[in-house]
Amino acid sequence: MYKLSGVIAGGMFIDGFILGGIGLVMPAMTSDLSLSATWQGLIGASALIGIFFGGPLGGYFADKIGRKPMFIVDLAIFLLGSAAQFFVADAWQLFLIRLLMGMAIGADYAIGWPLLVEFSPARLRGKLMAFQEVAWYVGYLLSYAVGYYMSTAIHADWRIILGMSTVPSLIVFLLRLGTPESPRWLISKGRVEEGMAIARECMEEADVRDLANEKSERPDFRKLFSPQYLKSTIFVCMFWVCNVTPYFAIATFSPIVLESLGVEDGLAGALLLNGVVVAGALASMFLIERVGRRKLSIPPMWIAAVALVVIGLFAHVSPIIILVCFITFSFFNAISTALTGVYPGEVFPTEIRGAGVGFATAFSRIGAAAGTFILPMSVEGLGVGATMLIAASICVLGAVISQYLAPETKGLSLSDTSAPMAKAALAKAAAK
Template sequence: MPAVRPPVLSDPRKRRFLIKLSGLIAGGMFIDGFILGGIGLVMPAMTKDLGLSFAWQGLIGASALIGIFVGGPLGGYLADKFGRKPLFTIDLAIFLLGSASQFFVTEAWQLFAIRLVMGMAIGADYAIGWPLLAEFSPARLRGKLLAFQEVAWYIGYLVAFAVGYYMSTVFNADWRIILGMSTIPSVIVFLLRLGSPESPRWLISKGRVEEGRAVAAMYMEESELDDVHTETRGSTSIFRLFSPQYRKATIFVCVYWVCNVTPYFAIATFAPIVLESTGIKDGLTGALALNGVVVIGAVTSMFLIEKVGRRKLAIPPLWIGAGALVIIGLFAHVSPVIILACFIIFSFANAVSTALTGVFPGEVFPTEIRGAGVGFATAISRVGAAAGTFLIPLSLSGLGIGATMIIAAVICIIGALVSQRLAPETKGLSLNAASAPL
């Protein structure tokens, strides 16, 4: 018998809407990657211009991550209470103002404060955009569309790194201009988000049943309507994340996310410094190549997720990444070629598993606390990311490259062990079934 192809969205208008919504949310992820991708590149110039200490380097590098820690839970709570639609544009407006302010920085504390606020807006965007996309997406595409958000993040990171590298080497552009370039995509995404609809699942969960069903009928597949209609009302209290029903899900998504992003941010933010410390002379070029590998890894995960499932993409790459980091830690000064190969392996494997950090949080929590769940997981993940970003210059100078990489490998191993125990398989499940208690 010939293979049965999955159904496609028969209504072109609904198909266009889903593509547009995915793109608008991906735009926020692109911007997040963009603001984080450029900071490590301009760190040497900023350090010289502003006279930064090691502590200030770490604080500025981690400032946006600290902001995400605050903005994620706050944005998620507000999105669950007042709806996804109003906050979908407000958070981008705040980010846009912060982005433009970077052109006028003269002191270290100013840059720290601006990027802190930008991080808060981005943190809120995670907790608003991912639930919104999950709540509109058909089950057979949900994983791919959510994973695409991480692809957009990596592309933003890579573009920022590439543009900054080109502008700094060819034009010798001021670091303020390089950082302020995030204003351009921010304006575009902000304008395109105006007029986006409210989540039908959220409307129904708030008792606005007829309104929610009307929105669902206008924008969603027929096959998804029955699942949407079974939405029930429930408490939006963030404390439900720690109830017996959802405690395991909360622990899993937080630990999984932390153990993926902590070593990545620690290495990627200061990639030129890390690579040069292993004996690779052109650290900037090497770091740019690694970011390209990361994009390939995320794209691979996006295309495989609905074929092989979540667990097979979440767990093995953590073990592979840990092994690559152990080799770097033990043989850091033996051969630059071997070290670069291991960095490539780690970057690819880490990107494959990290793509799932955009999938699990949007699936494992029910509608009434989905924003809070994504926001809380975002916040906890950024504790690890901020710690890695802040501590790596201190670790490299105090412990050396070998010990630093071994510590990063241990973090990956913890993530693998917890994931083997708690990671659910949500492939093909309706959103209500996927968010049932673990």
């Protein structure tokens, strides 16, 4: 389980790694390639746009032909894209390369998360899935730290800084070779004996017994919008988009935002914020199986919203106040965002789990890409204060939606958390 969790977390680490460096090198890249504000936004959002398309495609193929083969193919594509960044000469080339890399990463969400959740024991499932978000933030932080050093200490070319993602991509690709197929997926395809053999070798006894609830069903993307699964689809999509939209908008351009608010060293301040984000994700990972999902998904979103409101209303009062509020937002936003790695894999059944995770991934990137693309223009046109208030309103929307739709799935078997069975199971758990 720890090995499988590690190699899937490797994909999340790489995703964070490629996104963490782009904001850091944006000034040098803008100067070298003579980028307009539009090209800055497009390149900043390119990987996110790729994830939008890659998530549903990866989920479709993961449900149709299996988790295992797609698990290797998508990372091979990403590895090639990483290496191609060393040779960029024009803005459109970088946009296309990072678009392709984003598609591979989007597919990895929809392949790796279902694979992990289908192997995980109920007592550890939340912690192992939340660890995926920790890995993402660590990748983002390390990319930022390495890029910060390379750009300030040795003045490395921005192509080299972006191309550094080739190193972790190659390592993770090699470690993934030999990963077993998901027993639940095999059983859903009628390959019961093969699935049970892998389950008895790799899964705990209670989870092996739970496989009796698996049925042979055809993948059908339309089920996500059927009466049985529609609420689950709405919840995971909106919860995810309301967490990541303000984060990506602020994190991608945090040096620029912090400097405009009076923080003298914007790069150092942004590096500090990324460290705080890792701490928040770790806190969520260690608390999730103790306090449950809802307590980590709803209150932190309200706290993050308040922090952004303070920034919006008092943007030019004191750099210290602004930095404290950004730290508060970063920590609590990371706590709730860690749940975006947990809920999508739990609330859908095996035959559409990949499709569900893929669609939620794609939907979340609409907001993330829009935030990344729009923020520099919003700051220029509306000012930092108004921009932060808009970000706060998105956090409020996510908190309200979570209050009404977020389920508590702590300790339940995967069969019990998957809609439409989840309603009865959750009612039973609440009665206890």
